[in-house]
Amino acid sequence: MKNLFLTVLLLPLFSSCQEDELTAKPDESINTAIMYTMPEESAPHEGTWLQWPHQYQYGIDYRNDLDATWVAMTKSLTGSEKVFIIAYDVTEKNRITTLLKDAGISLSNIEFKIFKTDDVWVRDNGPIYVKDKNNQLVIQDWGFNGWGKKVAFANCNTIPSQIAADQKTTVVDLNAVMINEGGAVEVDGNGTLLATRSAILNSNRNPGMTQLEAEANFKKYLGITHFIWLDGKAGREITDMHIDGFARFGSVNTIVTMNEDDLLYWEVPQTDITTLYNSKDKNGKAYTFLKLPLSKNNVVTTYSKKLGYKGSYVNYYIGNTVVLVPNYNDPNDAIANQLIQTLYPSRKVIGIDVRNLYANGGMIHCVTQQQPK
Template sequence: MKKMLCLILALPLMVSAQKNQSQLSKGNEILYTMPEESELHEGTWLQWPHEYQYGETFSNRLDDVWIAMTESLAADEKVHIIAYNEEEKEKIKEMLHEANVSLANVDFYIYPTDDFWVRDNGPIYVRDKTGKLIIEDWGFNGWGKKAEFTNCNAIPSKIARAQGKTLIDLNSVMVNEGGAIEIDGNGTLLATKSAILNANRNPGMSQGEAEAIFRKYLGATNFIWLNGKAGLEITDMHIDGFARFGNSSTLVTMSADDLADWQVPDNDIDKLYLAKNKSGKPYRIVKLPLTKNTVTTAYGKKLGYKGSYVNYYIGNKVVLVPNYQDSNDAVANAIIQKLYPAREVIGIDVRNLYANGGMIHCVTQQQPK
């Protein structure tokens, strides 16, 4: 499943975090906190698929997903679209125009990218002690050097420069994809060891060292570590495919049978259901189904595996939920709608996207207000 010194003029302040892991593990001070996804957004970031990595047929099959996300989000927040080049920008604008999508709340940034998984390679917005919003640039190495990553790894620093925001450079501190972690907005971090404490990302890093880094740069003080399963797919089992924080008191996941179908280890299932917040209180568990049937793409390819609804995205006024033209779409949408009564649930057909292993959360990244 399947991301310096103060410069003059419009350039942001870049703060180097180049310290060795032993130094970091000794520090307990929280410098930054990461807002929870459901907090009010200034906007959402999207990296539009293009033909320059995998070909035109590949990108053409995905355009409708990005058009639907843009249309659904743009009514109530900015949509920041990263286009590969000027030619791609004009192509995207024409597609949105033909779909009657207003560009009033849409802007474009021209940056070459390797792929479109902005959740994993994009900027992580955090607040410092004064409440100022800044960008953290964590290391991204193509999920353990399994894919091209150089262009995508440069995206956070380019966005910080364009927005004139302070950039915290963490490339030498930790490789960490956005889809590998879940934050409850109240000090708890949920993750799999397989996607972080892995020799292909952070060789030799201990759990304690990782926790010290997450405490300092994300404000996490309570940790729920699942083992996960490395090598199963490209992400080494990102958490956001099967478990999410619905809010500060709720964990959204699946039934034990569906988690087993997702190949989550048995002891991880037990630990997930028994998870507690930083105050020691159990989370309310909300269970979404998998699709009833294995997924077939819109172009007829049988994928041979079921689809997850957990990988949804919370916008300001909408919740974008992966849908698969499956009878369980309505079931999952209704459960999520009950969880977010003040937002409108919108199902997005992700069948073609899912052929590449990811869903809605994987291709979106929030910028808090």
């Protein structure tokens, strides 16, 4: 949505119910046992979910400004995995189909789903795929409330359950358990979670929830046994400082982030920077750090709007054979792309122009969601 960010510096062991055997009800009598584990992003994918921009919430200019980024992401991903495209209606599906064909993109690895959405941020409102104790994939439907009821969210909050019904996949309904956006948590694939308190333990999401209660939920439903908490900064952009804008697990032993000056520019508290740089995995081993630059210049959109702030490269997405990196038509694009390439030598780094998307609050990771094999 236009001006999505609110400040200028953007930037369950489960039982089947009789009514619906594919809906798993969390067993609240078990508070500490691990019931599910979440594969990390670089694990093999069945595909990637995208919610395609439309005109019905924020207008036709919003849609048109973003189409090219979605076309580029789709083209880059379809060579090695499915792309599940959520279109608002049949009219939009037909329009998107024309865009893809005009770009020379084969539809053979694309699946369309017709679901109404409010916006494009599938990382935050979409399905979270986890594995149960039998190593079977299930979908978790965590609560989503528009980052604290700041924007319309009713349509987007239904997406996980609609996907589960369409795929005939068991859905674990966590809407009454916890509000949790996908961009608010990072997992290393080895039992560690990295997050900011400001985006989770916030009265606009989970009023009255304690850190211990949140940790019990993450242990139970994501398989987390070790936590790295940063304070974050409530009120910094609409997400209240999601972690995936400035710190990510690049691998089981690597954290991708920025240098200290750039983290301060991002308004990360100094105490958080210290905590991040000194963080250790569940075995007490220090992480290796890959520090990416910010864009050299303030970002300017393709339609010549000067945003007045720099862009982050940390918000990239790992596909089966590619890594999609936000690019800004900036001198530091090539530097960031090459640094990320060193971390993923078996994958091809592809820069995706996100200037117009960034004007609305996010980058590549924010608008993608993996479906593991």
